[in-house]
Amino acid sequence: MxxxxxxxxxxxxxxxxxxxxxxxxxxxxxxxxxxxxxxxxxxxxxxxxxxxxxxxxxxxxxxxxxxxxxAGLGERLDESDLYDDVRPALAELRGRGVRVVIAGNQTVRAGELLRGLDLPVDAIATSGEWGVAKPQPEFFRRVVEAAQAAPSATLYVGDHPANDIFPAKAAGLRTAHLRRGPWGYLWADDAEVNAAADWRIDSLTQLAAIVGR
Structure with a gap:
């Protein structure tokens, strides 16, 4: 589960x-x-x-x-940067009692900007804040801590095989490869990625069905 x-x-x-x-x-x-x-x-x-x-x-x-x-040209992040399925998918997960965490290779500033969007999540963390980045094993140890669940009860969702799917799988987490963005599309049908991913999805809205099994 x-x-x-x-x-x-x-x-x-x-x-x-x-x-x-x-x-x-x-x-x-x-x-x-x-x-x-x-x-x-x-x-x-x-x-x-x-x-x-x-x-x-x-x-x-x-x-x-x-x-x-x-120069006043630093990082920016607002509602227009979110994919359309983000808010409904995350809200649905939380409505089902699932803990939702965002954790990726971003700067400290990006973490601040993400929190400013008031997303329906329980926690947000970035590699800049943790001082360790994917695909390092320590990053995924921090993910498990933030998840507050056993690795086998934690699902990591990402588009990048080398940064997301392979190291998350090596850490004992369940994995979902998202067919989105350059990495997601290019590696969607790769045999190694398919073997490492527990699920392959095209939208975050598919996560509700996965956690409901």
Whole structure:
């Protein structure tokens, strides 16, 4: 029985459109070029940081974040960044008595912005706040603590095989691979991903049926 559902952030509950557009503008690279580079990185199985390194070799991402903040161009997050199924799906889970947690590879500021959206969840945490990021095992140990349930009673939902599905499975959690965003679509039919994922979903609204089994 699933007692807690833990959700990734980028391309699980929020769209990455604004994220990449902001980096494109800051680095003065055309949006279509950034999209192509992100696609290339996804196809190679790498993560966001690799895309940024392609855009500007040797980039210090932390320093660039701070420079953007100082220039008044820091992170932003509002209702328009949420996928349409987020609020109804999370509300349905909580209505069924399921604990709902959001935990992903985001900055401290992103955690603050997420809390400001007043989502129907029990807890929100980011890698910036925890000081450890996916796919490190310590991140998923923290996930289990936040879940307040046994790993086998905790479902981790995400789009990224290497950051979400594989390490969550290795930590003993149940997993749901979401076919959403570049990673979700590209790896949706991969044999290893399908073997590691307990469920494959196209919408967060499908989670209610999973926890109700």
């Amino acid at each position: 699933i007692e807690t559902v833990v959700l990734d952030v980028g391309e699980t509950i929020t769209r990455d459109d604004r994220y990449w557009a902001a980096w494109a503008d800051w680095l003065k690279i055309p949006h279509h070029t950034v999209s192509a580079l992100v696609g290339a990185v996804v196809a190679q199985g790498h993560d966001n940081a690799e895309a940024l390194r392609l855009m500007r070799p040797g980039i210090d991402v932390g320093a660039e974040y701070r420079a953007r903040e100082a």
